[in-house]
Amino acid sequence: MCHNFNDMNGNNLKWGYLIILSIVWGSSFILIKKSLLGLTPMQLGALRTLFAALFLFLIGFKSIKTIKKEEWKWVAISAFAGTFIPAFLFAYAETQIDSAIASILNSTTPLMTLIFGTVAFAIGFNKNQLIGVIIGFVGCLALIWEGASVNPNQDYRYAGLVLIASVCYAVNVNIIKRYMQNISPMAIANGNFLVLFLPALLVLYTTGFFKEEVIQREEVQTSLWYISILAVVGTGVAKVVFNKLVQISSPVFASSVTYTIPIVALIWGVMDGEKFSFYQVIATGIIILGVYLSNKKKII
Numbered sequence: 001m002c003h004n005f006n007d008m009n010g011n012n013l014k015w016g017y018l019i020i021l022s023i024v025w026g027s028s029f030i031l032i033k034k035s036l037l038g039l040t041p042m043q044l045g046a047l048r049t050l051f052a053a054l055f056l057f058l059i060g061f062k063s064i065k066t067i068k069k070e071e072w073k074w075v076a077i078s079a080f081a082g083t084f085i086p087a088f089l090f091a092y093a094e095t096q097i098d099s100a101i102a103s104i105l106n107s108t109t110p111l112m113t114l115i116f117g118t119v120a121f122a123i124g125f126n127k128n129q130l131i132g133v134i135i136g137f138v139g140c141l142a143l144i145w146e147g148a149s150v151n152p153n154q155d156y157r158y159a160g161l162v163l164i165a166s167v168c169y170a171v172n173v174n175i176i177k178r179y180m181q182n183i184s185p186m187a188i189a190n191g192n193f194l195v196l197f198l199p200a201l202l203v204l205y206t207t208g209f210f211k212e213e214v215i216q217r218e219e220v221q222t223s224l225w226y227i228s229i230l231a232v233v234g235t236g237v238a239k240v241v242f243n244k245l246v247q248i249s250s251p252v253f254a255s256s257v258t259y260t261i262p263i264v265a266l267i268w269g270v271m272d273g274e275k276f277s278f279y280q281v282i283a284t285g286i287i288i289l290g291v292y293l294s295n296k297k298k299i300i
Contacts, residue, residue, distance in 0.1 A: 023264055
């Protein structure tokens with residue numbers, strides 16, 4: 001009886017963490033959109049990195065000491081592929097496409113991970129995974145095509161930036177899996193942002209952000225609130241929660257957050273007046289089906 005009670009509590013905790021991550025990461029895309037009202041994409045990417053770095057340094061800077069000298073090159077590659085480059089790509093993408101579309105295209109990350117793992121590391125794939133990749137990309141094309149029709153004033157070529165960001169995430173996941181298994185998640189996160197802190201500060205400086213007339217603008221100050229929430233909660237807290245979820249469940253269960261993030265982002269987008277057609281709902285379903293099939297181990 002006690003054992004069943006503990007199992008039930010453990011399952012409730014896992015689902016609780018999954019719901020939290022879905023809400024946090026699903027809300028990140030609308031926060032990027034709101035941050036862009038007062039910030040340029042370069043400023044947004046840099047500030048997101050800097051705010052997240054400061055938060056993570058406060059809660060886990062000591063963990064950096066556990067990273068070995070020969071591991072730092074992989075930490076640096078992980079930092080740029082998994083955090084720095086995507087931060088700017090998403091910011092630029094959302095200057096032209098809706099936040100909900102960006103979140104849905106971001107759900108192709110598992111597909112990109114499979115492709116990159118196969119090409120770069122000769123990791124095998126099964127029939128399910130191949131079918132999943134094909135279906136997923138058909139869904140992407142349908143989503144972009146329909147989006148361009150529903151929103152003719154938007155430049156859907158920028159959707160390609162989100163797909164490039166997904167490739168970056170795929171590179172990061174494969175590198176962590178292959179070369180960074182012996183580094184704790186907290187150390188990886190802090191090592192990443194230690195590498196990125198000065199580049200982000202340099203980028204921010206070159207944008208002219210530190211000029212008094214820029215910082216004093218009302219729209220800039222409002223955007224700073226949005227970007228601080230995005231960085232601290234959407235990056236810092238989410239990393240800690242996700243690491244905990246992996247520890248108490250499994251990578252397969254934890255990765256299922258991929259399916260729920262677009263739902264939250266879509267709700268935010270619709271509430272913010274973004275147009276989303278019935279055919280885009282179908283295209284979204286096709287993408288999620290592709291991701292689901294690519295994650296199944298059993299061959300059909």
